[in-house]
Amino acid sequence: MHEHSSCCSTRKAANKPACSSVARPVIQKITTVSAAGTPDACCQDSSCSSGDTADDEGELPGDGQRFSWQISGMDCPSCARKIEAAVQRLEGIDHARVLFATEKLVVSAQRDIRQQVEQAVTQAGFRLKSSQGTTPNASFWQENRTIILVSLLMLASWLLSSVDATSGRLAFIATTLAGIWPVGRKALQLIRSGTPFAIETLMTIAAIGALFIGASAEAAMVLLLFLLGERLEAFAAGRARRGVTALMALKPDEAVRLRGEQRETVAVDALRPGDIIEVAAGARLPADARLLDAFASFDESALTGESVPVERQQGEKVAAGCTSVDRQVKMEVVSRSGESAIDRILHLIEEAEERRAPIERFLDRFSRYYTPAIIALALLVMLIPPLLLAAEWQPWIYKGLTLLLIGCPCALVISTPAAITSGLAAATRRGALIKGGAALESLGSVRTIAFDKTGTLTQGKPRVTEVVALNHADETRMLLHAAAVESGSSHPLAQAIVAHAATLNAPLPAAEGQRALAGSGVEAWVNGRHVLISAPGSVSQLDAAQQAQIAELESAGKTVVVVLEDQQPIGLIALRDTLRPDARDAIDQLKSLDVHSVMLTGDNPRAAAAIADELGISYRASLLPADKVQAVSELNQQQPVAMVGDGINDAPAMKAATIGIAMGSGTDVALETADAALTHNHLSGLAAMIRLSRATHANIRQNIAIALGLKGIFLITTLLGITGLWLAVLADSGATALVTANALRLLQKK
Structure with missing residues (x-):
């Protein structure tokens, strides 16, 4: 009975206003939240109506200010780590984290460091979105012009080499230089920002080294394959993020608000709890709202995964992003700006990225030592045979350069976050x-x-099945007094008693001094009499016959409460919840x-x-x-x-x-x-989550096997002189592509 007695005194926790959430789902360039949470520091937008402390960015270490930016140009989770490394090196930074799923940088600092952070991110080769809105999507040409140019130069070089070897070699050198320019520039930016062992650095060294030993055709092919691999990786990352971006697009930008008989179109951020809005048939709700019409059907599949439209009755709450199926409806807004169901899910997704899997953290630490070790091994391969064994320099330099590319940890590092991102996205799409x-x-x-x-x-919606009067009490009077004591409670049992009393079509008497008694029940004064509603186990005044009645009701799976007036039992109320x-x-x-x-x-x-x-x-x-x-x-x-x-x-x-x-x-x-x-409130989702988790575990193991297996094979074949530079790129870019494609299979997991 404790579930009744302990919860009668509780209310659902009120949603706290989250000031820094006001910009969702399209977050602007910069927001700041002071540690004190004062209204002036909290609100960067006029639509923020509260000064309550709120940290939309999650619990970052440090006591300073919080800043956030939208970032573009990230191809994979390793890009997020590069940005974190660049920002973390700045003086005055307590903590920096990049949320890859929502392309967001969050920084905690002791002072205003916005300018320094923006410079550091730009120097690392990434772009901040405009403060006036989101950056427009890049065109196909802007995204692929380097690959197209290098491909055309590669084709021209090959055709020219078939006519004249010398001219062809010069053309391949020109192709290599054209391809190495963006890669080398990015490598230099990353070295300056604190990431010296990035794949861009290894590619630049390998390509320049190949030119010096005369392997110009292979140098050009290496760069072309690398650029193709990067583009494929960016495409796969976009696929993995698509579930989040689709969620961000669920809420419309504008809403129709009713003021008396007048309709006005307003921005979604201007809506406040209590506003009356009108939603057309086929339109999405701009905020969480309560239905004012008698009934209406809503498509909630985008949020819950439930494909069948749900019929809602007057007074029921409907989440933002749901679609009115068949009619225009009037609704009362119940959520503040930035606090709708969609905003909360986005916030939780952002928080989720901080809680990285242990294996992912291990691989990150492993890669910090792995890459320098590979560089050292490549140097040894280049130097030891010629110096100690009098071997020729060119073949061993070539093998060393090849090892640089084979040793790149990209596929290994991305093997876990790619699978986890896909798994989380698959779960979100299924409610x-x-x-x-x-x-x-x-x-x-x-x-x-x-x-x-x-x-x-x-279901948490019990109903009263029996009302039993004791000691010659009046059944109707007893039920009305019990309902008066329970009125105002949010507990399902209390609400069921009040609802059953309402069927009597009699007014409830006034109750005074309502008080929950932890572990036993709830009490109040009604018409000058003390009325207590309690669990049977806390009542000592019951005789043997009354206890037998309670036992019989409980044996049928019903919950029984005892109503006492002035310490004497006057009735039993039996309730039954349904599965x-x-x-x-x-x-x-x-x-x-x-x-x-x-x-x-x-x-x-x-x-x-x-x-x-x-x-x-x-x-x-x-x-x-x-x-x-x-x-x-x-x-x-x-x-x-x-x-x-x-x-x-x-x-x-x-x-x-x-x-x-x-x-x-x-x-x-x-x-x-x-x-x-x-x-979606469906218990069947439990088994689906466990299956998805186990599938993600298997996917991660497969990815690690692919990444390490291909590298191992090509390492041996390179030392034996069987494979060269361009196949080494396939060992890296190919493994990255295979790992990412394998992870994307989780999006289709049932």
Whole structure:
């Protein structure tokens, strides 16, 4: 019964205004949020209406100001690391991080360092977006002109060499110089910004070295293949980000606001809670809003993955980005600017990138030592045979240059983030939000899932099934007094009692001094009498017959509350929650994955047993929040555990579990505490998330095998003199392309 008594005093956590979110989904060039969170420092946009402390960028280390920029020109996650390295070297920077999925740079600093950061990013070869809006998309020619030019020069050089070898050699040198200019310039920028061992540096050294030893045709081919590989990598990265950019585009830029009989078109950022808006048939909602019409159907597939339109009744809330299917509707805005469902998901996606998977962090550290080691090995290959064994210089210099290209760690470094980015995007498209690579990795290891009952396994909308008067009390009067005590509570059981009393068509008496009693119930004064609604286990005044009645009701899977007036029992109210339609199927799917399920509930053991038996799972009942934490901790000692819940009282247990999963309809506290969320509210998404996590693990292993396997093969063949420079580029660019393509398969994972 604790679930009733403890939650009667709680309310859903109010959404805090997030000032720096106002620019979503199109974030402008620069925003700043002071550590103090004062209104003046907080708001860079007139549409920000609150000075509440809000850090849209996540919890960055340091106590200084937060700044953020949009960045373009990133082809892969390794580009994000290069920008971080360039910015982190600046004096006064506490922390810098690049969110690759949303192309955003977030910096924490002790002072205004905007100019220095912008210079550092530009010097590293990347572009900041205009402060007046987003940078227009580059044309096909702008994106591919270097590749087209080098390809044409390569073709001309080949044709010329077939006519005259000397002229052909000069043409290949000219082609190499044309191709090396953008690559070498980028390498110089990266060296200055603190990334000396980038692939651009290795390519430049290899191409120049090839020219010096007379391998001009191979030098030109190396650069062409490299440029093609980079372009393919950028295309694949764009595919992986497409789910996020599509989400950012879900909200329209403008909305139709009603002021009396007048209609006015306003920017979405100008909408405030309480505004009345009009949404045409086929149009998307600009903000979270409550339906004012009697009913309407909405396509929610973009957010939930549910393909069938959902019919909403008057007063129900509909998320931003959903589409009105068949009619024009009037709605009342309920979300502030930057705080709609889409904005929250984007914010969580950004936060997720900080929570990188352990294997990804390991590979990043590994690559810092791997690349210098490869350069040292290449130098040894160039120098030792000629100096110690009197071998010819040219063949061994050629082999050393080839090793430089083979040793590039690009494919290895991208093997994990490419798979994780694809996995997270695939989950988001199917209505499951996973907060980062660490959470995605943990999901695959889960062997037990602990469920809250009310609102998780059940629909959280119980209804009154029996009302029993005790000690000759008047049944109607008893029910009205109980409803008066429960009025105003957000707990499902309380709302069910109030709703049932409303069917009597009688006015509720006034209740005074309403107070929740932790662990037992709720009390108030009604018409001068003390009325207490409590769990049966906390009532000592019940006789044997009354206890038998309660036992009979509870054995049928019902939750029973006792109504006492002036310390004497006057009635019993029995309520029954119904299972979610997909609960049984979800449990069966988890069993097929060898995942054990257990229900942790504050409800009475008999009601819990009825639900557990229906689902075929084990249970623990009559648990306080602290008991749930203890139960999860005990299970966690045996094997990795996921905790699924929706209420404030579930948040501690979620935190104690290996991974916490929140229902999308849950409280803000539960959603913020959780490592993952089922935005579509379907329990079947649990098995899908675990399958996706395991598939991502397998994909990462495959990618690492591809990256290291190709390098190993070409390393041996190079030392044996079988392969040369252009095949070495295939070992790098080809492996990167294969790894990225393999990761993109996760987007199609069912």
